[in-house]
Amino acid sequence: MADKLTDIKEELALANRILAHEGVLDAFGHVSVRHPGDPGRYLLSRSRSPALIEPADILEYTLDSEPVRPPTAHLYAERVIHGCIYQARSDVTAVCHHHAPSVMPFVIAGKPIVPVFHLGAAIGEEPPFWDQQDEFGDTNLLVVKPEEGRSLARALAHHSVVLMNRHGATVVGNGLKELVSRSIFMCQNAEYQLRALTLGLVAPLPSGEIELAGAISRLANVVGRTWEYWSARVPGNKPTAAARAKRAKPAQPAKRRKARRR
Amino acid sequence: MADKLTDIKEELALANRILAHEGVLDAFGHVSVRHPGDPGRYLLSRSRSPALIEPADILEYTLDSEPVRPPTAHLYAERVIHGCIYQARSDVTAVCHHHAPSVMPFVIAGKPIVPVFHLGAAIGEEPPFWDQQDEFGDTNLLVVKPEEGRSLARALAHHSVVLMNRHGATVVGNGLKELVSRSIFMCQNAEYQLRALTLGLVAPLPSGEIELAGAISRLANVVGRTWEYWSARVPGNKPTAAARAKRAKPAQPAKRRKARRR
Amino acid sequence: MADKLTDIKEELALANRILAHEGVLDAFGHVSVRHPGDPGRYLLSRSRSPALIEPADILEYTLDSEPVRPPTAHLYAERVIHGCIYQARSDVTAVCHHHAPSVMPFVIAGKPIVPVFHLGAAIGEEPPFWDQQDEFGDTNLLVVKPEEGRSLARALAHHSVVLMNRHGATVVGNGLKELVSRSIFMCQNAEYQLRALTLGLVAPLPSGEIELAGAISRLANVVGRTWEYWSARVPGNKPTAAARAKRAKPAQPAKRRKARRR
C-alpha cells in the first residue's frame, strides 16, 4: 500500500500540473482522488496552485473533508466539493474543480455546454447547472460549508460535470486519467461551441454518437497516447525511471493488427 | 526603515514583472506603492517597461510627482496618475495604470465592465468612466498634467477601478498584493464578460454577492497561494533565501481545520 | 533506398513535430507519406502524439492499412484514412488528419471553409463535407473500418481537403512539404474567415485568384523559407549536419535577379 500511495500521490501531483499547463487550472482550482486503499478517504493537495504541486503536498482527508493528520499548511477552503461528491457517488474516484477560461462564458451567461465534437462527448448529454444563490442566497460563491457541498453533489446527480453559475465547474471521473481527459476535452468542446456560434446554430451530437464517442477517452490506445503527451508538455517534468522503461516497451506484444471492426 | 524600503522595492519590482507576465502590462503601464514610512511619498520605477524592472529602478516621488532625488533617467510621463490618486485617497497604498488587452474593447466601445464571476467582484459594483476629452478637449490622451491627474482621481472617487476612454484603466488597492490580484481578476472578468456576450445577455453578480466575493482576494489562504503562483511564473524569478525559507514552513501552525462555517 | 527511407522517416517525424508546434495537431491527429519506393505502401507513425514522434516510431503499412512487420506498439485506430486515400488518389503522396482548433467551429456548425486570403487558396475552391452519420448511423465518429475510410475518400474525391462533421478534417498533398503548408495555411484561413464574419459578409477569393494563388506554396523560394522557419520553431530540433550544410549555401547560384514578370 505504501508504494501504491506513493505512486498515486505522484500521479495526482502530475495531474495537477498537467491540468494547469493545459489551461484548465490556473492560480485556482484543484484535483483529488479517492484513496486507493480506503473508499472513506481521499487525497488532495494542501492549498497551493496546481502548477506548483509536488507529491509531498498531497494530504489525506476523511469524506467529511477533515484532514487525517494535523495540518501544517493552509487547506483548500472548497475541499467539501470533493468530500461531498465522494460521499454521494461511489463510482467516482477523481474530482476536479476549475474556472477554466473556455467554460466561464457559459457559467456566466447560464447557457448549457453540449457535446459538439467527438471528444467532447466525454461530458455526457448535457451537464446540469447549480446556482449557489438558490439555496443559500448571497454568498461569496465559494463552496465551503458541508451543506453547500452536499447541495452541489445533488445537482451533479449521476452526471459527469456540473456547471456552477458565476463560478466555474466541477468534473468527476472513474480514474484520474479519465478525469484529466474529460476536463481537457470539456474545455476544448466549450471553446469550439462558443466559436461555432459565430457561424450559426450549433446542435449537439446525436444521443447515439454521444454514448459511443464518450468512451473514446477510455480506449487503451488513447489513454497511453494522451497521458504521454500531456505529461511531456509539463515544464520540467522528469519521468521516473520506471515510467521511462515502461514507455520504451509499450504494453502490446507482437500481435498482427487488422483494421478493427467495431 | 532601510530594510523595509529594500523589501518594498523588491516587491514592487516583482509586482511589475508579475503583471507583465500575466498580460496586464506590456511595453506600457506602471505600478506604484505609497512609501511605507511616509504617506507623502510614493515609489514608482523610472520609465522602463514593467517586465524589465529591477529594484534599483524604483524611485521616490512626492505626491506632486516630483522625484525626491535628481533623476538620471527618463521618468514616466503619466506619473501624475499615481500622485494625484495618493493625494485624493488616503486608503490607497498601491496604484496600477494599464492598457490590458481584455479591458481595451470596453474602454473603446465605452461599455461598462461589471463583475460577472466571483473573482471579478474585486472590481466593485461598476467602475466609472473618465473621458479626458470632457475637460481637456483634444489631447494625446496621456495623463501628464497635474490637473488631468486630479480630474482622473475625481472620477475614480471611492471606486477601485476607473476606466479611461480610448486609453486604458487605472486600478487602486490597499496593499500591493490586493492591487495585483484586483488587476489580474479584472482582466479575467473583462475577458469572460466579452465572450459571454456571444451566448446572450450577461448580468452582473447580485450586489450581495459582489460585496462578499469582493473580499476573496484578501483571504490569507488565497493571498499566499496566488502570490506564490504568480511569482513562480515570472521567468527567471529567483526568490530570496528568506522567501524560500518562509515558503517551506507555511504560516499556519498545527491546528485542526474543520470545514469552516462562514 | 535505405538512405532515402531514412531521410523520409526523418522528414515525416519532423513534419509531425512542425504541425504539432504550429497548432494543427495536438494529442491527436497524424501525418503519413506514401513510400518513396513502393506506391503500394505508406509510412505512418505508431500511435503516439505528433509532438513526440521520432523516426524510429515510423512504421510501414500496406494500402489496406496492415502493418508490414508485426507491430510492437499500439497503432493509430484511424489509419484507414490514410490507406484508403492512397488507394483512391494516385496523385497524393502525403495525408494529414487533424482536429485543428481553428477548423473545428466550421465542422461543428457545418459551414464551409472558403479561401479568403492568398495563402488560403491552397485549400482549393471549397472543400467538401463528409458526415459519418449519413452512411453509418451512430458511431463514435472515429474512422476505423475500411468501408468508413473508403466513404471518406469518395467524399474527398479530387479535392485537397475534406471536412469531417463534428470531428475534424483531412488534408492531402503531392509531397510532404506541400501537405504541411496546405495544413497550416488552411488553419490560418479558417481563423481569419471566422474573425472576418464579425465585420460583415465574407466572400471567397475569385476563382482566378484561387487557381493562381493556390500555387504559391510550391514556389521554390517559398518552400525553402517556410520549411526552414517551421523547422527552426520546433523545440529542440537539431538539423542534421547535411541539412545545415545545405542551408549555408542556398540552391540558387550567382544569377542576376530582375524583378520577375509573371
Place this chain on the structure above:
Amino acid sequence: MADKLTDIKEELALANRILAHEGVLDAFGHVSVRHPGDPGRYLLSRSRSPALIEPADILEYTLDSEPVRPPTAHLYAERVIHGCIYQARSDVTAVCHHHAPSVMPFVIAGKPIVPVFHLGAAIGEEPPFWDQQDEFGDTNLLVVKPEEGRSLARALAHHSVVLMNRHGATVVGNGLKELVSRSIFMCQNAEYQLRALTLGLVAPLPSGEIELAGAISRLANVVGRTWEYWSARVPGNKPTAAARAKRAKPAQPAKRRKARRR
C-alpha cells in the same frame, strides 16, 4: 559609413526578429530600410523568414529592386513593394509588409481599420485600401511586377499604412523604430477594434486626438522604453556590449523633472 552600415544591418535584423516575436510577421513578411548613405538604395534581407534573419542576410538594392551585388540566395519575390515606395515617398526610410493575424479579418472583409485607442493613432486617420484585382485582374496576389508595386505606392499616397485586400498590409515610417512601433500598435488597434464590435458601435478617435496621439511613439521616453522591451523579448537576443553600456546610463543627465505641461 562602414560602421554605420554595420549598425543599421544589425538594427534591421533585430527589427525583423522583434516584429516576428510580436506577431506582426511570421513565415512571411519583410522589413527594409533606406540606405543611410544613399537614398537611391535600400536594405532588405535575402528571402528568409524574419525570425531567423541575421545581419549577414541583409542585401542592398537599387530602388528598381535590383540587387547591387550578384545574389547567392533566393530574394523576396515582393521586394518591389519596398523599392516602389522608396521611389514615391522621399520621407519614408523604413517599410514593412505583413499578413498580421489581427489585420487579416479587415483586409478580408474589406472593412477599414480606424484608430480606436491612443497608440493606434500611429496609423493615421484611415488607411486606404488597395485591391490588386482592380488594375491587374486575377493574379496570385503577390506584388511582384514593378507596375504592381507602383500601383500599390499610388494607393498608399501620403498615408502611413495601405491595406491590401485579401492579402495583408504595408506600413511605412520615417525611421526604423517608428516603423516598428507603428506596425505593432496597428496590430493591437485592429485586435481591439474587432473585439470592441461585440460590445456595440465603435467610433474612431476624434481627428484632434489622432493628430496629437499619433506622435506618442516618437517621444524619446517612449522610443527608449519600447525598443528596450521589444528587444529583450526576442529569444536569444544578446545585446552588443555597446548597447548594454548605453542602457546602463540612460541618455538624460541629472535635470529636475517637473510634471510637464504640454
